[in-house]
Amino acid sequence: MSKQLPLWAALGGTRDRLPVMPIIGYGMTAERANSETASLAGEGFKIIKCMIDGRDLHADLAVMEAIAGALPSGCRFGIDAHWSWSSVAEALPWCAAAERLGAAFIEDPFAPTRVHAVRELAERIYTPLALGEDVIDLHGFRDLAAAAGIVRVDASVSGGISGIINVMGLAGAYSRPVIPHVFLPLHAHLGFADDAVMCTEMISPSVAADPIDGFFLISQTFEHGDLLASDTPGAGLALDWQRLVPHFTRQESLKL
Template sequence: MKNTITKIESFYVRVPLGRPLKLGAIEIPDRHYVIVRIYDEAGNVGTSYGLSRNAPVAEVVHNNIIPIWKGKSLDNHEELYNLTTKANVCLGTNGIFFRALSLFDCALYDLLAIREKQPLYKYLGGESKAIPTMLVGGYPTSNETEETLADEMELYATYNPAGVKIASTTDAFKDGERLRTCRKYLPMSIPLMIDCVWGQTDAKTYAVEVQKWEDLNMKWIEDPFLTDDYENIRYLSENTKIDIAVGDEQSGYLNMLRLMDQGKVNVLRLDATVCGGVRTFIKIAKAAYQRGIPVACHVFHQLHLHLACAVPGVDIIEYMLPESDIESYQRLWDNDLVLENGTFTPTENPGVGTAWNEEFIIRYKE
């Protein structure tokens, strides 16, 4: 089989949102994606996409990754990955470089599975199974009312998800009021989560409010503090009955070990498009499994579904319904998985199995 990498490309696609979002201090007027594609001699193409967070991720792929990989043999991908990491050690093991490397590695594994005519989970040695899904929504808006929040919760309940996650206002008292409203209209059998968008600084004060939520069937509190604030994360973890989940925008194997061992997180959030790619996702997830810490995936459900079927302990993936109008990625492809009884089952198409909407991508390409 022809196994030389002949072409690599990376570019941006900026897709409008139905309404601007606010995530703590982060303003999100649209979704800015990076797409990475890798071609081999036989004409196979591996593709990945992820959020740029308005950082120069595509430029890093062009300047720091393509020169090392173009024209090289796919047989040496493990060696080349390690070389790429070492050649860019001055950029650290976290941040923009690793986001670029992650997307490259995800595209690479898509290509490797396509070449073997296997779905990615099978290429990785996994088995097809239904993976529970949590639905994401509840982003605070200036015109939110109890009725609008109720409508959203009642919609999510019809899908019987493994949980519903809302976004924080960064005001703990207001968050408590909103969580109680959500619980009023969401069956008690469906757990609640809240993404606290790194908005807190004092675990002792925050724990007092969080303890008031313990009767709401909360599955977890996500990202209450900056990710390397191990002391506050550990204090909150040890002083509430609610699990603490951290990690979805972070990268690097050692960094994740510190989160688990020093931060004492109860749930490790992982995103293959950020943490170091498919191979590092697997390595981190195995370390979490050995520690008895469940892994919950961050968006990009098509990719993460395959990984959840290939690695033990990956318990849940998250999804944003098209009708919730808080995500745009559904417009990048022509096919999607079917959400059945709150679960997704992977496609049997080769690779990740995404059929890309090339016309749309060209239209919004930057």
């Protein structure tokens, strides 16, 4: 019965290990970029994403060069501009630099609603654009899948697991790979269930921007940069309340 299966298996699991993409770059310097990239590559991660500033081309170029220089053969990086640019002309210097250094993708050059700008930029460069984590309906994803090279999805924004399954079918119609947006314990199920997911994203624990991961009953197991599938039934998101007790700010009881 499906209720006795992990979510990924209930969805028709196709694999039991999945490439993971760590994120670096919050307040990044070239020195840190080089060090953190080398460390993550040494742990076996094959693709690393860096958040860039998007306003200081000189500083961002130094960071991208440091990342590219630290990556061994067979490893790649992507950048996230987080809607930094207002026009294709403004975006092109960063995109050209990323392309020259072999970036695997350029994420969120513009807001996902600016489909015409996305399409125009995609026609000017070879590096795939990745967008979609903030889109809330299939109509928006349809336009982005037609314009961008990689579709980003987020179950917390776009209709839960069932909504994302619909989006992944749409992405498949355009032969677009998919990268889910953070929330690794949940989104990994999609990757184990569908080979269209090229990797899943992870905020490194050292960044401390996604602390909930440390309070699940089921911990994640990594091997050579891949996440290994768990056989635990369900989504694996049950909380360890005892570990949360030290963080309580208020406690209430309800008598029925």
